[in-house]
Every structure is written in structure tokens, then in C-alpha cells.
Amino acid sequence: MRVTIRDFHSRDFETLWRIDQQCFAPGISYSRPELAAYMRASGSFTLVAESQETENTEPPADSAPRAIIGFLVGHANRRGAAHIITIDVLPKARRSGIGSRLLSAAEERLRAAHCSTVQLETAVDNTSALTFYKRHNYSLLRTIPRYYPGGLDAFVLEKNLLSSASDR
Numbered sequence: 795m796r797v798t799i800r801d802f803h804s805r806d807f808e809t810l811w812r813i814d815q816q817c818f819a820p821g822i823s824y825s826r827p828e829l830a831a832y833m834r835a836s837g838s839f840t841l842v843a844e845s846q847e848t849e850n851t852e853p854p855a856d857s858a859p860r861a862i863i864g865f866l867v868g869h870a871n872r873r874g875a876a877h878i879i880t881i882d883v884l885p886k887a888r889r890s891g892i893g894s895r896l897l898s899a900a901e902e903r904l905r906a907a908h909c910s911t912v913q914l915e916t917a918v919d920n921t922s923a924l925t926f927y928k929r930h931n932y933s934l935l936r937t938i939p940r941y942y943p944g945g946l947d948a949f950v951l952e953k954n955l956l957s958s959a960s961d962r
């Protein structure tokens with residue numbers, strides 16, 4: 795399987811929303827209007843991970859079917875501060891480096907936009923994500939009590955983009 799990271803096309807939206815529904819519990823996953831608003835905001839960008847079956851040919855034939863298996867929404871403001879809004883990889887595609895490729899591509903884009911730090915929120919009980927971000931050199935900045943519906947706290951994690959290049 796060959797995986798490429800590319801920019802979002804508007805025709806991808808419904809697929810991305812459905813992936814978000816699979817990746818997060820109801821209440822934490824976004825409604826369509828919420829996801830659309832984050833993606834459309836000034837300074838936002840969306841990266842998509844797309845797989846293509848290689849079968850017996852490498853590179854795969856152009857006609858080989860493509861499928862979106864993950865995405866990331868990032869945001870950079872004019873003061874050089876950046877945010878990872880969400881990163882979602884389909885359960886069947888996890889632990890094969892897709893999340894890392896999306897995150898590294900986003901960090902490269904943010905460095906190119908002269909962002910010095912990037913922050914994100916994740917639920918305090920999301921151990922997979924916490925291990926993933928630790929692996930990518932994110933550090934705990936603070937806790938936001940009752941950030942998520944149902945009263946779940948969030949950790950705010952931060953990474954200095956200037957002192958770290960790619961992690962892999």
C-alpha cells in the first residue's frame with residue numbers, strides 16, 4: 795500500500811467527517827458545521843492521508859483505487875502560534891506511521907509559516923494520543939478542567955517547532 799499526504803479538496807469533506815465520527819466518541823467528535831468551520835477558518839489547513847493499493851505494481855497504476863485513511867486540521871495565527879485542531883487515523887490504518895506522517899507534514903508547514911510553537915488539546919484519558927504526542931516531543935503545558943462534554947478534562951500539550959526538526 796502506498797500512502798500519500800496531500801492537501802484537502804472540498805469533495806473530501808463528507809469522508810473526513812465520517813472518519814472523525816469513527817475516531818472520537820459522540821460529544822467529542824465534531825458535527826459537520828463544527829468541522830467545516832474549523833477547516834474554513836482563516837489560517838487553517840487540512841492535510842489528507844490517502845492510500846493506494848500497490849498490488850503487483852510499484853508505483854501503483856493510476857487507476858488503482860484510492861481511499862482516505864486519515865486527516866489533520868491545523869491552524870496558524872499571525873503571531874506565530876499554531877494549533878493542531880484534530881488528527882484522525884482510521885482504526886484499521888493505525889500503528890503504521892500514518893499519524894506521524896500527517897503530524898510531521900503539518901509541523902513542516904507551520905515552520906514554513908514561521909510558527910515557533912504548536913499546541914493542542916487531548917482528553918486526559920486518551921492514552922494512545924498521549925503516547926503518540928510524547929513520541930513526537932510534545933510536553934504537558936496545563937490541564938483544562940471539564941473541557942469536553944461530560945466533564946472530561948483536557949491536557950494542553952505544546953511543542954517548540956524551532957528547537958526540533960522532524961522526529962522520524
Ligand SMILES: CC(C)(COP(=O)(O)OP(=O)(O)OC[C@H]1O[C@@H](n2cnc3c(N)ncnc32)[C@H](O)[C@@H]1OP(=O)(O)O)[C@@H](O)C(=O)NCCC(=O)NCCS
Nearest residue numbers: 817881882883888889890891892893894922923925926929
Ligand atoms: C493518535 C493517532 C492519530 C495515532 O495515529 P497512528 O497512525 O496510529 O500513529 P503512528 O503509527 O504514527 O504511531 C507513532 C507512535 O505513536 C505511539 N502510538 C500510537 N498509537 C499508540 C497506541 N495506541 N498505543 C501506544 N502507543 C501508540 C507509538 O510510539 C507509535 O510508534 P510505534 O508504532 O513504532 O510503536 C490515532 O491513534 C488516532 O487517530 N486516534 C483517534 C483520534 C485521536 O485520538 N486523535 C488525537 C487526539 S486530537
